[in-house]
Amino acid sequence: MELNRRGFFKVMGATSALLSAGMGKARAAWVSKAPPDPYGCLVDLTRCVGCRKCEEACNDANSLPPPDIPFDDPVVFETDRRPDEKTYTIVNRHSSGKIDDRDKLVPVFTKVQCMHCQDPACVSACIAGALTKKENGTVHYDAGRCIGCRYCMVACPFEIPAYEYTNPITPKVQKCTFCFDRIIREGGKPACVAVCPVEAITFGKRNILLVLAKNKISDLPAKYIQHIYGEHEAGGTSWMYISDTPFEKLGFTKVIPEPIPRLSETVQHSLFSYLWSPALLYGLLGGIMWTTNKAKNKDKGGSDASS
Amino acid sequence: MKNKNIKTILLVSFSFVLVLSITSATPQSAYGAKTPKADDVSDNWIAEDQAKASKRAAEVVPFVDKVVDECRLFRQQKLRKMKLSVNDIDNSYFLLDSPIINKEDDQYGPVRFMHSKHAASVGDCSACHHYRPADENALETTRCSACHQESFMSDHPERVGLKAAYHLQCMGCHQEMAEGPVDCIGCHVKKVPDHADFVKLGVNPGAIEVTKECLRCHANAGEDMLSSVHWLWEGPSPYTLCKEKKINHGKRSTAINNY
Amino acid sequence: MHHHKPCPVNAKFWTPGVIVLSVLMGVAFITIAARFIGGLGYVTNLSTARPWGLWIGIDVGSGVALAAGGFTTAALAHILGRHYYEPVVRPAILTAALGYTFVVLGLIVDIGRSWAIWKPMFFWNTNSVLFEVAMCVMFYLTVLYIEFFPIVAERFKGNVNFKGFLSNFNGLIDRIITVIDKMLGKIMWVFIIAGVVLSCMHQSSLGSLMLIAPTKLHPLWYTPILPLLFLTSAIALGYPMVVFETTIATSSLKLDSEMEILTPLTKITIWLLGLYGALKLGDMFYRGTYVYLLDGTYQTNSFLAEVLLGVIIPWFILLSKKLRSSRKWLFAASTLIVGGVVLNRINVFIVGYQPPVSKTAYFPSIGEIAVTVGLISTLMFIYRLAVTWLPVLNVQVKEVSDEK
Ligand code: SF4
Ligand code: SF4
Ligand code: SF4
Numbered sequence: 001m002e003l004n005r006r007g008f009f010k011v012m013g014a015t016s017a018l019l020s021a022g023m024g025k026a027r028a029a030w031v032s033k034a035p036p037d038p039y040g041c042l043v044d045l046t047r048c049v050g051c052r053k054c055e056e057a058c059n060d061a062n063s064l065p066p067p068d069i070p071f072d073d074p075v076v077f078e079t080d081r082r083p084d085e086k087t088y089t090i091v092n093r094h095s096s097g098k099i100d101d102r103d104k105l106v107p108v109f110t111k112v113q114c115m116h117c118q119d120p121a122c123v124s125a126c127i128a129g130a131l132t133k134k135e136n137g138t139v140h141y142d143a144g145r146c147i148g149c150r151y152c153m154v155a156c157p158f159e160i161p162a163y164e165y166t167n168p169i170t171p172k173v174q175k176c177t178f179c180f181d182r183i184i185r186e187g188g189k190p191a192c193v194a195v196c197p198v199e200a201i202t203f204g205k206r207n208i209l210l211v212l213a214k215n216k217i218s219d220l221p222a223k224y225i226q227h228i229y230g231e232h233e234a235g236g237t238s239w240m241y242i243s244d245t246p247f248e249k250l251g252f253t254k255v256i257p258e259p260i261p262r263l264s265e266t267v268q269h270s271l272f273s274y275l276w277s278p279a280l281l282y283g284l285l286g287g288i289m290w291t292t293n294k295a296k297n298k299d300k301g302g303s304d305a306s307s
Numbered sequence: 308m309k310n311k312n313i314k315t316i317l318l319v320s321f322s323f324v325l326v327l328s329i330t331s332a333t334p335q336s337a338y339g340a341k342t343p344k345a346d347d348v349s350d351n352w353i354a355e356d357q358a359k360a361s362k363r364a365a366e367v368v369p370f371v372d373k374v375v376d377e378c379r380l381f382r383q384q385k386l387r388k389m390k391l392s393v394n395d396i397d398n399s400y401f402l403l404d405s406p407i408i409n410k411e412d413d414q415y416g417p418v419r420f421m422h423s424k425h426a427a428s429v430g431d432c433s434a435c436h437h438y439r440p441a442d443e444n445a446l447e448t449t450r451c452s453a454c455h456q457e458s459f460m461s462d463h464p465e466r467v468g469l470k471a472a473y474h475l476q477c478m479g480c481h482q483e484m485a486e487g488p489v490d491c492i493g494c495h496v497k498k499v500p501d502h503a504d505f506v507k508l509g510v511n512p513g514a515i516e517v518t519k520e521c522l523r524c525h526a527n528a529g530e531d532m533l534s535s536v537h538w539l540w541e542g543p544s545p546y547t548l549c550k551e552k553k554i555n556h557g558k559r560s561t562a563i564n565n566y
Numbered sequence: 567m568h569h570h571k572p573c574p575v576n577a578k579f580w581t582p583g584v585i586v587l588s589v590l591m592g593v594a595f596i597t598i599a600a601r602f603i604g605g606l607g608y609v610t611n612l613s614t615a616r617p618w619g620l621w622i623g624i625d626v627g628s629g630v631a632l633a634a635g636g637f638t639t640a641a642l643a644h645i646l647g648r649h650y651y652e653p654v655v656r657p658a659i660l661t662a663a664l665g666y667t668f669v670v671l672g673l674i675v676d677i678g679r680s681w682a683i684w685k686p687m688f689f690w691n692t693n694s695v696l697f698e699v700a701m702c703v704m705f706y707l708t709v710l711y712i713e714f715f716p717i718v719a720e721r722f723k724g725n726v727n728f729k730g731f732l733s734n735f736n737g738l739i740d741r742i743i744t745v746i747d748k749m750l751g752k753i754m755w756v757f758i759i760a761g762v763v764l765s766c767m768h769q770s771s772l773g774s775l776m777l778i779a780p781t782k783l784h785p786l787w788y789t790p791i792l793p794l795l796f797l798t799s800a801i802a803l804g805y806p807m808v809v810f811e812t813t814i815a816t817s818s819l820k821l822d823s824e825m826e827i828l829t830p831l832t833k834i835t836i837w838l839l840g841l842y843g844a845l846k847l848g849d850m851f852y853r854g855t856y857v858y859l860l861d862g863t864y865q866t867n868s869f870l871a872e873v874l875l876g877v878i879i880p881w882f883i884l885l886s887k888k889l890r891s892s893r894k895w896l897f898a899a900s901t902l903i904v905g906g907v908v909l910n911r912i913n914v915f916i917v918g919y920q921p922p923v924s925k926t927a928y929f930p931s932i933g934e935i936a937v938t939v940g941l942i943s944t945l946m947f948i949y950r951l952a953v954t955w956l957p958v959l960n961v962q963v964k965e966v967s968d969e970k
Binding site: 082084085121123124125126127128129130145146147148149150151153154155157158159161162163164165166167168169170171251253254255256260261263264265267268269271272278281282285286288289292293295 | 601602603604605606607608610612613614615617618641644645646647673676677678679680681682683685686689690691693694695696697698700755758759760762763764766767770771774775776777778779780781782790793919921922923924
Binding site: 047102189203204216 | 411412458459461464465467468470471474475478485489491527
């Protein structure tokens with residue numbers, strides 16, 4: 001192969017320009033891309049009565065297929081369910097461990113759906129940007145961009161996105177939409193929230209809900225446990241929970257308080273912003289190659305470099 | 308006699324105007340849903356008190372922004388001092404059928420809340436009338452929907468909406484007292500959706516086909532029926548021709564309409 | 567310079583082994599057809615909690631790693647100028663080109679919307695590690711084909727011989743090939759360096775993939791230096807992989823064993839594998855994750871197997887000059903290293919991955935195994951085909967003259 005001087009320096013000049021630009025950017029620390037004033041939902045588990053109206057409303061609002069077991073059949077509580085490709089939200093029954101004055105176990109019902117993280121791992125992961133975090137807090141899925149790699153599912157710390165595994169050609173990732181189309185309308189509420197008979201779910205601006213949650217907890221410190229699930233989990237989520245039973249007992253997974261994408265994005269950007277490191281490596285390898293080639297040419301008595 | 312008749316007709320037609328105005332907001336309302344025609348007025352007769360309750364239910368009163376947060380004990384004493392009792396109640400029952408709720412969703416019929424009965428048995432007005440409006444001139448015991456209206460008002464994030472206020476109050480108390488229903492259909496009639504869209508039957512379907520079609524969705528109801536006495540009854544039938552001697556005559560054995 | 571020269575191998579093509587390969591390919595083909603009719607759920611055990619399985623762990627994760635022979639030998643022979651190793655570059659490039667082709671084929675089967683695979687080229691998400699991996703794989707595959715082109719050109723230059731109607735174009739095609747080959751020869755250095763750079767980028771990023779799942783990947787594997795470990799292990803794997811495939815190819819085709827190249831090649835591996843092992847163990851001690859080692863769960867056992875069998879034992883084998891010069895021992899050590907890295911990729915993508923909420927377990931289905939085995943068979947089949955028709959492997963000059 002031939003490596004002539006002019007060609008070599010042309011390439012190297014371009015790379016060094018990239019290099020200086022990239023290293024500057026790489027030094028900048030990771031910044032959260034969370035919207036400042038998103039909507040959110042505060043689920044007060046002490047209020048939920050387990051009527052599963054929210055499941056029904058969600059099914060209706062999102063035109064999902066009818067459930068295998070009807071919405072008014074309490075037999076579903078016998079198993080621990082997870083949202084799936086036909087169900088964006090489910091209500092599970094757990095035991096609080098307490099017994100009421102009629103010697104019955106007091107149940108706690110937990111509604112599960114996408115948490116709409118402030119810095120969502122799924123959004124950071126998505127190869128084609130099919131998932132996006134909107135200004136209003138929604139983590140929105142655009143099937144038109146999706147290639148079905150399922151990296152979002154790998155990334156999500158709450159195991160939320162589900163997949164239409166039985167669709168051979170156009171499967172979609174399925175998860176709670178935060179009723180995006182409804183909440184962008186003035187006064188619109190998510191379907192599950194609107195239907196809830198006891199306002200177990202409060203819908204509003206996340207910042208206000210946080211204050212509300214803190215007030216509720218400090219007003220009744222003996223009732224609530226001192227933890228707002230979703231305030232810090234995964235760097236904060238739009239959906240949050242307060243409860244009178246420890247969250248670990250209710251199937252809530254322990255999630256680190258840092259935004260999940262922080263580490264991978266920091267690594268990725270400090271290595272690759274403006275492609276500085278590949279450029280550097282290219283330059284380095286090019287230099288080595290040029291030197292070894294020159295040495296070889298000298299051996300051959302200065303004949304043209306080719307091999 | 309004549310006079311009375313005219314009076315009745317007047318009253319009835321008046322109540323129709325009312326019902327109409329209510330039902331136009333909630334077209335599926337179980338109460339007088341049909342459009343009245345001049346000649347079948349008598350079929351749609353509505354009791355006077357019912358009409359009054361419906362009218363009241365349809366009202367949306369001005370929102371009370373500020374309330375006085377009094378402690379329960381203080382309030383109990385205050386109300387007792389005012390000598391408020393069941394006798395002061397001017398509506399013995401309410402229809403809980405507010406348009407504030409119905410515009411969000413309307414799956415269930417309204418609850419008929421027996422105000423006097425609850426007041427008499429609870430004997431403590433402050434159990435429900437927990438706060439009062441800050442306005443001095445307002446009634447001491449105002450209606451729920453004065454303070455609880457839309458849910459999630461941005462200036463009052465802590466205040467629950469009307470629907471939740473009702474449910475939390477009723478179900479909470481019923482649970483606490485271990486008395487009164489806590490499930491949906493204990494208080495509400497479920498609005499039956501129009502089955503014209505669901506039922507898929509050909510022209511002149513046979514009896515078996517009809518049953519099958521019902522069971523398509525109501526499989527559990529079918530199972531229940533099969534274990535109920537309506538299906539299992541048996542007995543002698545001395546008056547049924549040709550079956551006079553059968554002693555195990557019954558729906559599941561020898562009756563003909565057992566589809 | 568050498569008495570050996572890359573030539574088409576003159577051996578019987580339809581051996582029993584090749585027939586078995588074809589059968590496995592057939593089974594895989596049927597399974598793939600089933601996947602495109604019934605959906606992924608029909609042939610795989612994937613679920614909401616376990617979205618990635620065997621196909622990502624082996625076809626993609628391990629496939630990319632195993633193709634590392636391509637860039638490591640190219641770097642050694644062309645960039646560092648050790649032309650002594652030139653003979654192993656061609657087969658390594660062939661394996662890499664085939665390996666990456668099958669990574670892409672595996673991906674096409676695995677992703678739900680195969681027809682949409684082009685979309686990331688237009689819809690960028692530069693935060694996504696997978697995006698970077700995909701771009702690099704795409705470019706590197708192109709580079710590999712370009713690097714492989716001279717081999718094809720060498721075979722057909724002055725020798726284009728289509729039959730029938732196409733014979734009119736023989737001269738033209740020959741001219742085109744010759745011109746492209748000449749042009750490529752001048753700028754090949756651009757692609758050789760690019761190949762190495764692209765490889766370093768995505769080999770490491772393959773490790774970064776799992777950085778997004780801190781609560782899901784077992785702490786024995788989850789470390790911020792995961793990309794570095796992936797890169798160093800890929801580099802360490804490069805030459806053993808060359809040994810592995812060359813030994814298999816030369817013994818099955820009854821060629822010269824090339825030990826005089828392979829032995830010094832693996833001497834470099836001592837350093838590279840040592841570096842990888844040191845990083846891996848150092849990281850374990852630094853983060854204190856050794857507390858999990860004796861848990862006795864299948865996860866920690868898998869980790870122990872990966873480190874002991876895949877790194878430490880082969881490292882000691884290579885350390886001994888005597889064992890290194892023995893064809894058998896060298897092959898054993900290389901196999902262990904190759905197996906160790908494959909196990910590492912499986913561990914990171916499958917075994918070490920535990921869904922925190924549902925704790926769903928996963929074991930590949932028959933269908934998944936069939937496709938993976940079938941794709942590997944196809945790869946071997948084409949390798950065999952390629953070395954039979956193209957000048958890839960070194961054949962003793964004498965044999966060649968015999969043939970002529
Ligand atoms: S609708 Fe409200 S009360 Fe009913 S199950 Fe859902 S969250 Fe709980
Ligand atoms: S819960 Fe999962 S799917 Fe929902 S936004 Fe967070 S990371 Fe994405
Ligand atoms: S916000 Fe909408 S999509 Fe999400 S669970 Fe509620 S109803 Fe379903």
